[in-house]
Amino acid sequence: MPLPQSHHDELFLPHRTNSDFISDAVSIDIQDDLAHHHSTDTVPLLHNTINSHRSSNMTGPHKYSVLLPTYNERENLPVIIWLLTKTFQENNIDYEIIVIDDNSPDGTLEIAKQLQKIYGEDRILLRPRAGKLGLGTAYVHGIQHATGDFIFILDADMSHHPKFMPEMIRLQQSKNLDVVTGTRYAGNGGVYGWDLKRKVISRGANFLATVLLRPGVSDLTGSFRLYKKEVLAKLISSCISKGYVFQMEMMVRARQFDFTIGEVPITFVDRVFGDSKMGAMEIVSYAQGLLKLFVAV
């Protein structure tokens, strides 16, 4: 199973990227809230590691719970579970996969049950819900049933590839990070399936988000992440947005709470099955979400 190139093994980006031109100028360090010790520019290479007192056991066996919210993923689900189990088995990682199906009409749950027979009920957990209730609540629902001490979240449509998970785990362990996020825009990251228009929109959106929110990560809207369980629980409980702005907010909140964040370059294959929608309404709602975060966080 191919792993990403080794020279990017521990890509650990500074908490500000090159495009943070405005935040560079804010090194006046507006020490507003002493209780709220924001990471300032004094440590350019490391995310602050003052949180080493946090009780995350660095030694001892770890278990990784994968939260997989699904809706109409009958074709993708078997493949993603096959890839996940293959990756975890090959790397001797203790895991469980929690499938949170929102009552898909296409029979996703039936397929999931068949997969459960093959891989075991301790590896594939089914926690379906009565209807399409949204991503945030799916995570809340999933966390309640998770027995691991770490949580992976990724898309079930195979745009995220499990082969990057061992590297995310390695990075997390090497620096005891609270959050590791996959990035499509830095290092060896990339995207397949975007035309020029989509690329421009995506980079423009990322630039806008970086200028406004200064999140310190190169890919703010990505949703392929590894969290410590208690960190994810805290972030979810403090988030106010819905939809994919929710993913952005989690990252911004993570910075607000001074959680340590690392990044691993990933490749993103857009829409293997099905078609993508990126219309004007999406862009408008994105901008609205961004503004809401700008004034709230």
Place this chain on the structure above:
Amino acid sequence: MTRATEAATFFGIIATVYLALLFQLLPISLPETVQDFTLPVLPWWALVTFGAYSLGNIGYHVLTFRDCPEAYDELQVQIAQAQNDLRSKGVTI
């Protein structure tokens, strides 16, 4: 402090200093060219510079955007593998 208040504070300070210099409220005397020609257009210059930087940044990243067709090909192979494997184990694919 929210991001919005941080930005507001930052721009507030900059604006105060700028206006103080522009209307010569501070006991500092700047060279004539700076006072009469540079200062009045400084905000516009900053705006244009930021616009140019934005376009340059986005343009650069779009130009150096990494397409990864190899990831797609690899994935297609693995999808076929997965489906065959699971079909043989009894999953209806």
